[in-house]
Each structure stands twice: as C-alpha cells, then as structure tokens.
Amino acid sequence: MLKKIGEWIFSFYCHPDFREDIxxxxxxxxxxxxxxxxxxxxxxxxxxxxxxLFRFSLLRDTWSSLxxxxxxxxxxxxxxxxxxxxxxxxxxxxxxTGLAIGMAACLFIAIFVKDExxxxxxxxxxxxxxxxxxxxxxxxxxxxxxFAPDPMAKTAKEEFPEVVEAARTRGNLTQLISYNNNYxxxxxxxxxxxxxxxxxxxxxxxxxxxxxLDEPNTAVLTETTAKKIFGEEDPxxxxxxxxxxxxxxxxxxxxxxxxxTHFDYNMFITMLNRDDASRNFWLGNNFTTYLxxxxxxAKEVVDGRFPAFIERHLADQVKQMMGVDLKDAxxxxxxxxxxxxxPIEDIYLYSNLDFELRSGGSIENVYLFxxxxxxxxxxxxxNFMNMATARASIRAKEVGVRKVxxxxxxxxxxxxxxxxxxxxxxxxxxxxxxxxxxxxFFNQLTGKEIVNPIFSLNGLWPYFTVATLIVGLxxxxxxxxxxxxxxxxKVLKGEMTQGKxxxxxxxxxxxVQFSTSIFLIIGSAFIYSQLDYLQHKELxxxxxxxxxxxxxxxxxxxxxxxKTELERSAVIESATISDFIPATNTYNDSPFLSENAxxxxxxxxxxxxxxxxxxxxxYDLKMADGRFFSKExxxxxxxxxxxxxxxxxxGYAENPVGRKIKSVMENGSTYTIVGVAKDFHFRSxxxxxxxxxxxxxxxxxxxxxxxxxxxxxxVLAASESIWDKFSGGKPFxxxxxxxxxxxxxxxxxRLKTIFSVFAGLAISIACLGLFGLAAYVTEQRKKxxxxxxxxxxxxxxxxxxxxxxxxxxxxxxxxxxxxxxxLYMDGWLAxxxxxxxxxxxxxxxxxxxxxxxxxxxxxxxxxxAARRNPVENLRCx
Amino acid sequence: xxxxxxxxxxxxxLLTVGVLYGEAYGVAIKxxxxxxxxxxxxxGALQSALRRMEKKGFLISELGETTSERGGKRKRYFKxxxxxxxAMDYNIETRLELRNLIPDIAFDFKLC
Numbered sequence: 010m011l012k013k014i015g016e017w018i019f020s021f022y023c024h025p026d027f028r029e030d031i032x033x034x035x036x037x038x039x040x041x042x043x044x045x046x047x048x049x050x051x052x053x054x055x056x057x058x059x060x061x062l063f064r065f066s067l068l069r070d071t072w073s074s075l076x077x078x079x080x081x082x083x084x085x086x087x088x089x090x091x092x093x094x095x096x097x098x099x100x101x102x103x104x105x106t107g108l109a110i111g112m113a114a115c116l117f118i119a120i121f122v123k124d125e126x127x128x129x130x131x132x133x134x135x136x137x138x139x140x141x142x143x144x145x146x147x148x149x150x151x152x153x154x155x156f157a158p159d160p161m162a163k164t165a166k167e168e169f170p171e172v173v174e175a176a177r178t179r180g181n182l183t184q185l186i187s188y189n190n191n192y193x194x195x196x197x198x199x200x201x202x203x204x205x206x207x208x209x210x211x212x213x214x215x216x217x218x219x220x221x222l223d224e225p226n227t228a229v230l231t232e233t234t235a236k237k238i239f240g241e242e243d244p245x246x247x248x249x250x251x252x253x254x255x256x257x258x259x260x261x262x263x264x265x266x267x268x269x270t271h272f273d274y275n276m277f278i279t280m281l282n283r284d285d286a287s288r289n290f291w292l293g294n295n296f297t298t299y300l301x302x303x304x305x306x307a308k309e310v311v312d313g314r315f316p317a318f319i320e321r322h323l324a325d326q327v328k329q330m331m332g333v334d335l336k337d338a339x340x341x342x343x344x345x346x347x348x349x350x351x352p353i354e355d356i357y358l359y360s361n362l363d364f365e366l367r368s369g370g371s372i373e374n375v376y377l378f379x380x381x382x383x384x385x386x387x388x389x390x391x392n393f394m395n396m397a398t399a400r401a402s403i404r405a406k407e408v409g410v411r412k413v414x415x416x417x418x419x420x421x422x423x424x425x426x427x428x429x430x431x432x433x434x435x436x437x438x439x440x441x442x443x444x445x446x447x448x449x450f451f452n453q454l455t456g457k458e459i460v461n462p463i464f465s466l467n468g469l470w471p472y473f474t475v476a477t478l479i480v481g482l483x484x485x486x487x488x489x490x491x492x493x494x495x496x497x498x499k500v501l502k503g504e505m506t507q508g509k510x511x512x513x514x515x516x517x518x519x520x521v522q523f524s525t526s527i528f529l530i531i532g533s534a535f536i537y538s539q540l541d542y543l544q545h546k547e548l549x550x551x552x553x554x555x556x557x558x559x560x561x562x563x564x565x566x567x568x569x570x571x572k573t574e575l576e577r578s579a580v581i582e583s584a585t586i587s588d589f590i591p592a593t594n595t596y597n598d599s600p601f602l603s604e605n606a607x608x609x610x611x612x613x614x615x616x617x618x619x620x621x622x623x624x625x626x627x628y629d630l631k632m633a634d635g636r637f638f639s640k641e642x643x644x645x646x647x648x649x650x651x652x653x654x655x656x657x658x659x660g661y662a663e664n665p666v667g668r669k670i671k672s673v674m675e676n677g678s679t680y681t682i683v684g685v686a687k688d689f690h691f692r693s694x695x696x697x698x699x700x701x702x703x704x705x706x707x708x709x710x711x712x713x714x715x716x717x718x719x720x721x722x723x724v725l726a727a728s729e730s731i732w733d734k735f736s737g738g739k740p741f742x743x744x745x746x747x748x749x750x751x752x753x754x755x756x757x758x759r760l761k762t763i764f765s766v767f768a769g770l771a772i773s774i775a776c777l778g779l780f781g782l783a784a785y786v787t788e789q790r791k792k793x794x795x796x797x798x799x800x801x802x803x804x805x806x807x808x809x810x811x812x813x814x815x816x817x818x819x820x821x822x823x824x825x826x827x828x829x830x831x832l833y834m835d836g837w838l839a840x841x842x843x844x845x846x847x848x849x850x851x852x853x854x855x856x857x858x859x860x861x862x863x864x865x866x867x868x869x870x871x872x873x874a875a876r877r878n879p880v881e882n883l884r885c886x
Numbered sequence: 887x888x889x890x891x892x893x894x895x896x897x898x899x900l901l902t903v904g905v906l907y908g909e910a911y912g913v914a915i916k917x918x919x920x921x922x923x924x925x926x927x928x929x930g931a932l933q934s935a936l937r938r939m940e941k942k943g944f945l946i947s948e949l950g951e952t953t954s955e956r957g958g959k960r961k962r963y964f965k966x967x968x969x970x971x972x973a974m975d976y977n978i979e980t981r982l983e984l985r986n987l988i989p990d991i992a993f994d995f996k997l998c
Binding site for chain 2 (some may be wrong): 027029030031032033034035036037040058061062063064065067068641
C-alpha cells in the first residue's frame with residue numbers, strides 16, 4: 010500500500026526522463042530490503058526514499074523551470090499597487106486607517122465570541138456532562154432553578170442505566186479561613202461530592218483523585234487559594250479552620266479552574282460535612298446536580314424517564330408534607346415539578362435560570378456582537394470601494410493606456426485585486442498591532458483574561474489570514490470590475506463620464522454605512538439612558554453613607570455590645586444587625602397563607618428577611634402604614650412587616666395592620682402584621698419587586714452602619730478600632746453599600762461601554778470614508794463652483810449646494826435605521842421591569858447628531874472649495 | 887576554476903562511477919560507496935548528484951537492458967566524460983598541490 014502511494018507520488022513529481030531508471034533502482038533496493046528486514050520496514054524505507062528524492066534536480070519541468078503562477082506579473086502588480094498607494098498618500102491613509110480599525114474591531118469581537126463559545130468545552134467528555142434543572146410551580150409561585158433535591162444525584166445514578174456518574178455541589182460562599190492564626194476571607198467556597206472530581210477533569214496537582222472528599226472534614230483547594238493560605242508550604246494533609254469552628258484537612262490541590270467555566274469555585278469542602286445533603290428530602294431544591302451519561306444522545310432518554318421518576322419519589326412526601334395527592338395537584342395546575350438535563354456546554358450562553366452560578370453570558374450578545382463586527386468591517390470595506398470607484402477618473406487613463414498596449418480585462422482585474430489585497434494585508438498587520446496594544450483594555454472591559462489570542466496554538470491566525478484575503482477580495486472585486494471595463498477609446502479621448510450607475514451605487518453604499526452608524530448610536534444612547542435611569546431611580550432605601558461590616562458572627566454574644574459601642578461613636582448615626590443587605594441577591598423564601606385561605610394552593614411566596622429594630626432607621630425605609638419593629642412592643646416577636654407588593658398579593662387592601670398571616674412551613678405558625686413598608690428595590694434593579702416580609706430575628710452575619718456625610722475615613726477608623734476591641738485579632742472586613750450597588754450593574758455597564766465604543770468606531774470609520782468622498786466630489790465640481798462664484802453665488806448657496814447631496818443621504822439612512830433601532834430597542838427594553846419609554850427625542854437627536862458630524866466632515870472640504878479664489882479653479886494651465 | 891567545481895560527495899560519486907566502469911548504475915554505485923567508504927548514502931542524495939553532474943557534463947548516461955528483477959524497468963548506466971576526467975584530475979591535483987605546500991614545521995606537533 011505504502012509502496013504504491015510512494016510510486017504514485019514519485020511519478021507525480023519526478024522528471025519523466027528519470028522516472029523509469031530511478032523507480033527501477035528503488036525497486037531493486039526494495040527487494041533486497043524485503044529479504045533483509047521484512048515487508049513493513051521495506052515499505053516504509055521505500056516511502057522515505059521517495060520523500061528524500063524530492064530534489065530540485067529531479068523535478069519535472071513544470072516545477073523547476075516553468076512557474077505555475079506568473080511571478081513576474083504578480084511582482085509587477087505588487088509594484089504598481091505600491092506606487093499607486095504612494096502617489097495618493099492621503100487616500101491610501103484614509104483607506105488603510107479605516108480598514109485597520111475595522112479589522113481590529115472585528116478581531117476583538119472574534120476574540121470575544123470565541124471565548125464565549127469555548128465555555129466548559131475544556132472538560133474531558135464535556136458533551137456527556139449535564140446539569141439537572143427544574144421548573145417548579147407551587148400555587149402562584151413559579152421557579153426555574155438550576156438546583157435539584159438532595160437525593161436526586163444518588164437515586165438517578167441507581168435507577169438510570171445511562172448515568173455513569175453523579176455529583177452535587179451546594180453553596181458558593183465566602184468564609185473566614187484560618188491557618189496558624191492567620192485569617193483569610195476566602196470567597197467561592199462550595200460543598201461537593203467526591204464524584205465531582207470524576208465528572209470534571211480538573212487537573213489534580215496534589216493528592217489522590219480517588220480519595221479527595223470521601224471522608225468528613227476534608228477539602229480540596231485550587232492552586233491560587235493554596236498559595237494564599239499556605240505560601241510555599243506543601244498544603245497536603247494540613248489542617249485549616251473554617252469560620253473558627255470547623256477543622257478540615259486539605260486532601261488535594263487542583264489547578265485553578267479556567268476562566269471559561271460556568272463555576273468559579275476556589276475551595277471544595279466535602280458534602281459529608283452537610284447534614285442536609287443526606288436528608289432524602291424531595292421537596293427542597295438546593296443542590297446543583299451534575300450527571301455524566303454514557304453518551305451524548307442519552308439525554309433524551311433520561312429526560313423521558315424523569316416524569317415517572319419524580320412521581321415515584323415525590324408522591325409520598327407531597328402527601329405527607331402538604332396533605333395533597335401529587336397527581337391531583339398536578340392535574341389541577343397547582344403544582345408542577347419538571348426536571349430536565351442541560352448540557353454543561355450550553356449553560357453559560359443559553360441557561361438563564363434563577364441562581365445561575367455565573368451570569369453574563371448570553372447567546373443574544375454573541376449574535377449581536379458578531380453582527381456589529383460584521384457591519385463595522387462592511388463600513389470599512391465600503392470606504393475602500395467608494396474611494397476606489399470615485400477616484401476612477403484618475404486611474405482611467407492608466408487603464409486606457411494599458412488596454413491599448415494589449416492588457417486583457419482579466420489582467421487588469423488581477424492588478425486591481427492585487428492592489429486591494431495588498432491594502433487589506435497592510436491593514437491586517439496594523440490591526441494585529443492595534444489588538445496587541447489594546448488587549449489589556451479589552452480584558453478589563455469584558456472581564457476576561459485573554460493572552461495572546463492570535464498567534465497561540467489554537468489562536469485566530471488561520472482564520473484571520475483567510476479573512477484578510479477575503480476582505481481584500483470583496484472590497485476589491487467591485488472597483489476592479491468597474492475600473493477594468495473602461496473603453497480605451499473613450500477614456501483616452503477624455504470623455505470620462507462616470508455613469509449614473511456608479512454614483513448610485515456609491516450613494517447606496519454610503520447609506521448602508523450611515524444606517525449602521527445611526528443604529529449603533531441610537532442603541533448606545535438607549536442603553537446609556539436606561540442604565541442611567543436604573544442607577545438613579547428612587548430605590549426606596551438609602552444606599553449612600555452605609556458601611557457594611559462583614560463576618561460579625563465571629564463576635565458571638567458580644568455583637569449587641571459591639572452594636573451599642575458603634576452607635577455611641579460620633580460619626581455614626583445608627584447601626585443594625587442583619588445579614589440581609591439590599592441590592593445583594595440574597596434569596597430566602599417560604600410560602601405563606603392569608604388568614605382566610607383554605608388550601609395551600611393560595612400560598613404566596615415571601616422573601617423572608619430577618620432584621621432588628623433599627624433596620625428601617627439605618628436604611629431609611631419608609632412605612633406606608635403601621636410602624637416598624639420596636640423594642641417597646643414585646644409582642645413584635647410574632648409580628649411581621651410586609652412590603653406593599655406582599656399586601657397586594659394577599660389582597661389586604663384595607664387596614665392591613667393587625668391582620669394575620671399563616672406560615673405553610675413551621676407547623677402553620679401565625680404572625681400579625683404590625684406595619685407595611687413601602688416597596689423598595691431589595692434585589693437587583695433588573696428584577697420586579699417581589700413580595701417581602703421582615704421578621705425580628707437573629708441574623709448576625711453583618712452589621713450595617715449609617716454614618717454622617719463626608720465621614721468615610723472617620724467611620725472606617727472608628728468602626729475598626731471598635732471591632733479590634735471585640736474581635737481578638739480577626740480581620741476587619743467591610744463593604745460600602747454604594748459599591749455593592751454599583752457592582753450589581755457590571756453586566757449592563759459592560760454592554761453600554763461595548764456598544765458606545767463600537768458606535769464610536771462605526772461613525773468614525775464612516776466619516777473617514779465620507780471625508781475622502783467629499784474631497785473627491787468637491788475636486789470634481791471645482792470648475793462649477795468657480796463659475797457659480799463668478800456669476801455671484803454667495804458662500805451659503807455654494808455650501809448648500811455641496812451639502813445637499815450628503816444631507817439627503819444621511820436622511821435616507823435615518824429613515825432606514827430608526828425603525829430598525831426602534832424594533833430592536835423595544836425588544837431589549839422589554840427585559841427590564843423598570844424601563845424608560847422609547848423617547849422619540851433620542852431617535853431624532855441621534856439622527857441629527859450624525860448629520861452634524863457628517864456635515865462637519867464634509868464642511869472642511871466644502872468651505873475650502875467655496876472660499877477659494879475662482880481664478881484658481883477656472884484657470885487652465 | 888569555477889567550471890570544474892565539484893562537491894565532496896559529487897567527487898566520490900564521480901570516482902566511483904569510474905571505478906565501476908560499465909556497471910555504474912544507481913544501486914551499484916550506492917553499494918560500492920557504502921562498502922568502500924563505510925558511509926550511508928541516501929538514494930535521493932545520490933540520484934540528485936548524478937543528474938547534477940550529468941547536467942554539468944561530467945557524466946553521460948544511457949539506458950541498459952530490461953531485467954525482471956527490477957519490475958521490468960531499465961537501468962541507467964553512467965560513464966565519465968572527458969570533461970569529467972578533467973574536473974576530477976583538477977580537483978585531486980589542486981588538493982595535492984596544497985598538501986605539498988604545507989611546510990614541515992606545520993606538522994611538528996611537539997611545538998603545540
């Protein structure tokens with residue numbers, strides 16, 4: 010086989026005169042080798058010899074003396090292209106800059122999109138790993154969770170033959186870790202099953218993969234975390250202390266989890282340390298559950314098995330806890346529990362459930378940015394086309410002479426294509442330089458950690474090279490055909506009338522450019538004002554001048570004394586003990602019933618916040634009715650404060666204060682409403698305000714402090730010194746509420762920045778093109794302007810004349826862009842429960858703004874032409 | 887002289903073609919060099935050296951008879967031309983000349 014291929018290859022490249030005898034020699038060698046070392050080695054040797062025979066002196070004529078491509082012509086074309094670029098320095102500069110910026114923008118988008126698409130694909134068998142997600146319905150409350158009940162993983166593995174491995178994680182917390190009395194606040198801590206590390210091929214640096222989390226009080230750290238806690242020490246089998254309570258042994262160190270993963274844990278504590286992990290409770294959904302299946306296709310099978318499986322396991326507990334029959338409840342539509350699998354590769358971009366471990370990715374953004382990238386490149390290509398056809402009259406004589414001297418149309422097309430490919434290659438190199446230069450800013454903007462995106466092993470360079478050539482071809486093909494089709498007889502006589510067709514085409518291209526620009530400008534204007542609206546909307550609570558002190562549970566019983574000390578400080582107005590901080594995505598809900606409800610179907614799910622009496626005072630919460638908790642009323646321990654949304658849901662329209670609410674859990678305890686708080690945005694601004702309830706309660710995780718204006722550093726010093734009195738050396742951890750608040754807008758701020766950067770780029774590239782075009786048009790009409798001026802035309806008339814054409818183009822662009830932008834922004838805004846109206850003013854401003862920018866671009870050229878002495882314009886040399 | 891330029895390997899091939907007079911074809915030349923000089927010769931290097939020298943005019947070649955042993959393919963026999971002999975002699979002479987010009991003292995290794 011190998012020998013046959015070898016012979017075939019050799020005959021292909023060898024000079025026919027030598028073929029016979031060399032092949033004979035090879036055959037002879039082959040036969041003697043065959044005897045000595047056997048067929049396989051002989052075959053191999055034969056093939057190697059064929060490869061080694063590929064020498065210049067043995068090649069066919071076509072290869073050695075004749076050229077497949079006419080290098081001389083190519084060389085000549087490149088030389089011509091270079092000369093024409095040099096001769097027209099100004100236009101070449103406009104062309105190259107526009108194209109380079111456009112390509113750089115496109116490259117950035119490609120880098121972004123590639124990274125977004127790479128999420129979770131780096132795991133071995135990533136296509137066989139799935140997460141269980143659920144759609145739950147309980148009365149009026151609908152949940153779409155990325156969680157499953159605690160027995161799900163184990164039972165699924167036992168009952169589904171398709172499941173190879175199942176594992177759970179729970180929680181993503183920040184805890185205080187200490188080693189040798191050094192305290193570190195460690196974020197992204199989770200509890201995980203041992204099997205987690207069999208499902209996810211996370212590279213293990215230290216430890217035994219089969220015995221990482223299979224004993225109580227064990228933990229696995231990532232490399233960075235281990236370094237942070239232990240420095241250069243070997244972390245294996247060392248004991249660390251969590252929250253000053255629990256001693257756990259480090260059993261393994263894994264490499265840092267790649268940034269393109271949907272979870273970003275730094276530390277895994279064994280699930281065996283959680284009592285709730287083995288309660289066999291099917292009605293609570295708290296565990297992120299991963300299944301590894303034996304094949305990708307088994308997903309449908311498993312999805313199909315879920316309904317029967319759920320009924321089998323849930324029915325008893327539903328009956329027992331809620332007193333209803335599962336089948337009946339499902340049939341009446343009051344209860345629903347559907348579970349399904351999500352491929353982990355799709356989680357980041359497609360899944361948008363409650364409590365996603367990582368937000369930010371969305372396939373819509375990937376599409377949107379790809380489209381924007383395409384259009385920016387298109388704008389840059391159009392510049393090139395327009396400039397090339399507009400300047401055709403300059404090249405027309407050259408084309409005429411070449412044709413007379415015998416150039417074929419094809420050769421001229423080749424020449425112009427070479428020119429545009431050369432342009433795009435130069436721009437491509439410039440684009441790479443720009444990307445390299447701006448990569449740090451890009452990483453900062455997108456929150457990614459990308460290094461060397463182009464020339465790394467699986468970088469973008471092959472795509473980029475091909476794309477550069479394609480851009481060169483696409484941008485060049487239209488001008489090449491226009492320019493090469495000139496008739497020499499006409500051109501050389503000087504009858505250089507560029508038909509209406511060419512200028513119509515040019516106008517259409519300009520309209521495409523400016524429609525895109527206007528669309529992007531409107532888009533960024535809307536994103537900007539929506540964000541501004543959210544950030545400055547009345548929140549219903551005070552977010553400024555609030556300091557949140559964390560980890561206060563470490564103070565134990567002394568927390569009350571700590572709070573009193575704080576309140577005594579001169580710079581502090583009030584303090585409150587509560588884990589529940591507005592604008593953080595705390596989630597703690599439970600169903601409640603109104604006093605005259607008869608069945609659990611009428612339950613309303615309330616967000617439960619445990620607070621102390623000073624909560625409303627510290628956060629400036631307003632009361633709509635009744636009062637907030639007070640020390641003066643001992644009965645407040647069974648009292649509750651609801652927000653307006655909750656009151657509305659319970660239907661307590663009149664005199665809610667004093668009425669009662671029943672809990673579905675806790676054996677139906679009853680609470681009395683003591684007050685109604687005005688709705689405030691206690692979670693993200695991008696969500697509807699949900700029904701909420703305050704209880705007096707013990708939640709000692711943080712203390713919030715309201716301080717006097719402009720006392721930021723004083724309050725820090727004061728609180729820290731008080732903290733030090735009680736804490737016994739534990740670190741003082743704090744956040745400012747306004748920082749927490751502005752961080753919750755990171756995703757939107759990012760989108761805004763990206764949109765405005767690209768809108769800026771689009772309009773500048775389009776204006777570069779317009780500038781060149783205007784220069785050309787005024788140059789062409791300079792005689793006309795001269796004559797008009799001699800005949801008494803004023804400056805304004807002349808400027809109006811020159812502006813008219815461009816103004817019409819921009820207006821047409823606006824008419825195209827505005828409805829499209831309207832549609833798109835309408836869809837975008839619909840995702841926000843609190844949103845601005847589609848203000849026509851913004852559309853008009855954007856269009857007028859673009860017009861002004863365009864006229865300013867054109868204005869310089871037009872002014873110059875209109876002010877010039879007509880003698881200069883009219884003189885014939 | 888430029889026109890007698892011979893590489894080291896070319897010179898060996900040229901000499902061997904002479905040695906094997908009448909029997910000088912690819913496989914034989916390769917075998918001869920390998921046994922006499924105890925060095926490995928690749929088919930590619932040998933063939934390209936042969937064709938190069940033929941082009942320079944140091945060798946001529948003709949196709950021989952068909953043998954079944956080679957899958958019915960003919961052998962190409964090489965012969966040295968007069969120009970080839972001149973080039974060969976020129977090379978050997980110039981080297982000898984240079985060798986004889988080395989003063990005895992250069993070989994007095996005790997001095998080193």
